[in-house]
Amino acid sequence: MRAARHTLGPWAAHEWSGGWIVYGGRQPLAAGIEVARVNANGDENDRHEADARLIAASSELLSSCEALLDDHRRMEPHHEHLCAACIAAQAAIAKAHGGGA
Numbered sequence: 176m177r178a179a180r181h182t183l184g185p186w187a188a189h190e191w192s193g194g195w196i197v198y199g200g201r202q203p204l205a206a207g208i209e210v211a212r213v214n215a216n217g218d219e220n221d222r223h224e225a226d227a228r229l230i231a232a233s234s235e236l237l238s239s240c241e242a243l244l245d246d247h248r249r250m251e252p253h254h255e256h257l258c259a260a261c262i263a264a265q266a267a268i269a270k271a272h273g274g275g276a
C-alpha cells in the first residue's frame with residue numbers, strides 16, 4: 176500500500192448554493208479542506224449530487240480496494256496477470272495515483 180499524497184479522509188459532500196463541495200482532511204466541516212467543487216446547473220442537480228457523493232467516497236474506496244487486493248493476493252495465490260479482479264483493481268489504483276488512463 177502506498178503512502179497517501181491526497182487529502183486524508185474521510186471526505187464528505189455538502190450542498191451549497193452553487194452546487195456541491197467535497198471536504199476532507201479533518202472534521203468538523205469548518206476545519207476541513209476543500210477537495211472538489213461540483214457546480215450545479217439547474218435540473219442537473221441530481222447528477223451533480225451523485226458525482227459529489229462518488230468523489231466523497233473515493234478516498235475510502237481507494238483504501239478499501241488496496242486492502243482487498245492485498246488480502247486477495249495473500250489468500251488466493253494465483254497468476255495476477257490473468258485475474259480480471261486483480262487487473263481491474265490494479266488499473267483503478269494506478270489511475271488514482273496518477274498512472275494509467
Ligand SMILES: [Zn+2]
Nearest residue numbers: 255258260261
Ligand atoms: Zn486476483
